[in-house]
Amino acid sequence: MSIKDNIKKVRDNVYEVPGSVNKKMRASGRLYLDDESFEALEDGAIDQIVNIACLPGVHRYAIGLPDIHFGYGFPIGGVAAFNEKNGIVSPGGVGFDINCGVRLIKTNLKQADIEDKLDELIEALFKNIPSGVGSKGKIKLKENEIDDVLNFGAEWAVENGYGWKEDLEVLEENGRIKEADSAKVSDKAKRRGIPQLGSLGSGNHFLEIQVVDEIYNDEVAGVYGLEKGMVVIMIHSGSRGCGHQVCSDYLRVMDKAYKNHQIDLADRQLACAPFDSREAQDYLKAMYAAANYAWANRQMMTHWIRETFEDILGKSAKDMEMDIVYDVAHNIAKQETHKFKGNDIKLVVHRKGATRAFGPGSEEIPEKYREVGQPVLIPGTMGTASYVLHGTQTAMEETFGSTAHGAGRVLSRSQAKKDYKPEEIKNTLAANGVKIRATTENVIAEEAPGAYKDVDSVVKISDSTGIAKLVAKVKPLAVTKG
Numbered sequence: 079m080s081i082k083d084n085i086k087k088v089r090d091n092v093y094e095v096p097g098s099v100n101k102k103m104r105a106s107g108r109l110y111l112d113d114e115s116f117e118a119l120e121d122g123a124i125d126q127i128v129n130i131a132c133l134p135g136v137h138r139y140a141i142g143l144p145d146i147h148f149g150y151g152f153p154i155g156g157v158a159a160f161n162e163k164n165g166i167v168s169p170g171g172v173g174f175d176i177n178c179g180v181r182l183i184k185t186n187l188k189q190a191d192i193e194d195k196l197d198e199l200i201e202a203l204f205k206n207i208p209s210g211v212g213s214k215g216k217i218k219l220k221e222n223e224i225d226d227v228l229n230f231g232a233e234w235a236v237e238n239g240y241g242w243k244e245d246l247e248v249l250e251e252n253g254r255i256k257e258a259d260s261a262k263v264s265d266k267a268k269r270r271g272i273p274q275l276g277s278l279g280s281g282n283h284f285l286e287i288q289v290v291d292e293i294y295n296d297e298v299a300g301v302y303g304l305e306k307g308m309v310v311i312m313i314h315s316g317s318r319g320c321g322h323q324v325c326s327d328y329l330r331v332m333d334k335a336y337k338n339h340q341i342d343l344a345d346r347q348l349a350c351a352p353f354d355s356r357e358a359q360d361y362l363k364a365m366y367a368a369a370n371y372a373w374a375n376r377q378m379m380t381h382w383i384r385e386t387f388e389d390i391l392g393k394s395a396k397d398m399e400m401d402i403v404y405d406v407a408h409n410i411a412k413q414e415t416h417k418f419k420g421n422d423i424k425l426v427v428h429r430k431g432a433t434r435a436f437g438p439g440s441e442e443i444p445e446k447y448r449e450v451g452q453p454v455l456i457p458g459t460m461g462t463a464s465y466v467l468h469g470t471q472t473a474m475e476e477t478f479g480s481t482a483h484g485a486g487r488v489l490s491r492s493q494a495k496k497d498y499k500p501e502e503i504k505n506t507l508a509a510n511g512v513k514i515r516a517t518t519e520n521v522i523a524e525e526a527p528g529a530y531k532d533v534d535s536v537v538k539i540s541d542s543t544g545i546a547k548l549v550a551k552v553k554p555l556a557v558t559k560g
Contacts, residue, residue, distance in 0.1 A: 081124050085109070085116075091543050095127055095140075102132040102344070108476070109142040110543050112535065122148040129344040130158045134352070135165020137425055138418070141477055143432055144539035145486030145531060149173065151347035154431035154487075157480045160353065162413070162424045166341065167358035168350035169332055169365070171428030173409045174325045176365055177372035178283075178316030179250070180455040181405040182466065183380060185387075185398050187309040189289045189555065195390050196287070196513060200556040202386045203285060204515040207379050208277040209560030213517075215276030215378070224268045227275060228260035228320075231370030235377035241384075245377065248444050249405040250434065253373040255412075258366035263320075264327050267364075271320025271371055276378040280517070280560035281491075282484075282525060283315045284460065285379070287556045291463065294548040298450045298468050302403055304550050311383055311400075312464060312552070313376055314457050316409070321368040328361040353426055362411070362426075369410055376405060403466075404444075404453035406433050408483040414442075416478055427478045435469035435481040435546045443469070454546045458533035459485050460514070460525045461507045463553050465537045472544035481546035482537070485530035494529035495520060503527075513556040521559050 084099045088108075093116060095107030107127040111119065123146050130140035130152060137159045146155035151170025160166055192199060208215060219227070226234050232253025236243055246252045260268075278285055290308045293299045304310075317324075332349035335357040341350060351357035380402065384395035391398070411428040436443050436452040443452040451469035458464045462485070473479050489497065500522040507514050516522050540546045 080121060081128065082121065091539050095124065097131070100128050100132060102342070103128060104133070105131045105136045106139055107131050107142065108139040109146065110144050110539055110545060111142070111146070112539055115144065115535065115539070119146065120148055123153040126151070126153045126156065126345070129348060130156070132344050133160065133166055133168070133348065133350065134341060135161040135163070137161050137165070137423070141480070143480065143482045144536040145431065145482040145484055147486045147488070149430065151345060152428065152430045155482060156430050157428065157432045157477060159416070159425040159427045159478045162353050162426060165353050165426060166350040167353055167361060167411060167426055168348055168428065169325050169328045169361060170347050170349065171430055172325070172365060172411050173430050174322045175316040175409055176321035176324060177369035177407045178409045179372060179376065179405060179407040180457050181313045181376045181380065182403040182455050183311040183383065183400055184303055184403050185309045185400050187398060188307050189309060192309060192391070196556055199287060199386065199390050200513050200515050200558060202390055203383065204558045206382045206386050207285060207558070209279065209283070209517055209558060213274065213277040213279065213560060215274055217276055219272050219275065224272050225260040227374050228263055228367035228370055229258055230254055232373040232377040235374045240378045240381040245380065245402050248402045249373060250407050253377065253405070254370055255366040257363060258370050259363035260367050262360045262364040263324060263367050267320050267323035267327060270323050271318060274318040274320070275371070275375055277318065278315050278379065278558070278560050279318055280521065283560055285558045286312045286554045288312055288464065288552040288554050290550055291553040292551040294550060298549045301447060301450050302453055302466065302549065303401065304403070304466065310552055312457060313379055315372070315376055315379065317368045317372040318375065320371050324364050324368045328364060331357050331361065365411065369407060373405070404455060406455050408433060414478070416474070425478070429480055431483045431486070432480045433483045434479055435473040436479045437469045437471040437474045454481055456482060456533065456537055457484050459527045459530040460557055460559065461510060461512050461554060462527050462533055463551050465533070465548065466550040466552070467537070467540060467546040468549050470544055470547055473546060477545050481540045485533040485536055487530055489529040491524040494526050495523045498523045498526040498528065512554050514559065516559040525559060
């Protein structure tokens, strides 16, 4: 009998993995999936949920979100919270692309305003914002300046002329986690990060010019400043080689630590250390520094996007009202306080391929959004829609204020290259009115929409279960890929 046979349906689109499936489980598992997605879910991802539920200090549930799929240690689309008193910290619960995240920039432009400039815009964006494997940014950091980037994040970028001071008000954590410590980041990670600052990267990272296609909630859309027909720009990028190296460095540290602390693991990829240990605290400070790098990275790209629009359209970014709507992190572990049985409890919430979705009243979100909840940005795949949702009280009660982060892969990149021809994908995108600019033909095949889950389904599950509610749908007009 497989684990799937023991999983119970709690309500529509919510399944429970009972603690009885493994005697070492300290919590249950929760899966937010429709029936079709549940049947298609690979056993390996369910095994990973069970393994997480066996870790010390795990609180309430190990959670699989609507985009869950097999990952390193934790599934992608996975959330788990650990008590600060007796819990652990695990780099596998954050992943290699620390603070891979999404930013949405609005404008007061309509599609007709840029129709005849779209080719020029996408070519200029492709040129002005470096992308691709190993791509390098346009700036040269001064000696030791990487430490300021790691410690101050988007604040550093704004202070150095990359953006507006008010941008910081609408970034998760205001674009800087203050507990970051660049001294805990290896020289190798810094060396990898220095030349890549201000670049998009490769794989599923993208920059898109989009248009707001549908509004589902007029009130919340109004609070977010979104209107149907409005041109917006979405950035999906992370901490590049710097974050990857931080994860690699501390996985080696944790591989020794879990043995020294005599932690029983079902999977070595869950290597971890107790929250109050030196190893866990060092990792958190280094991971926060890499997260700050990612916020600085997206801030610099925001600046160059504004410059590009100014150059091509002959208007100032201020006149075009190119304000940031919000910026969310998808791969991060954070110390948060959550309610449990009427009491505040301090937890380290690991979100891997998951978006924070804090509900109305949360002091951690910008004051202007507090009455309606945090903006949630869920990007689709190349050529498909992306969505804006808002956080909810249900998410706070059930998923530690979390929801899905995107479509989630169903095919490996190598399989996608076998199954899809770049020319056919380009033709399909063109037929749908989407322009594309990519560094290689291979990346077009690797990122084919068919290599991912249906983002419409992922978003509908989030909405129907109440862990984030629909606000707006945006569709792509032009995309650059690394």
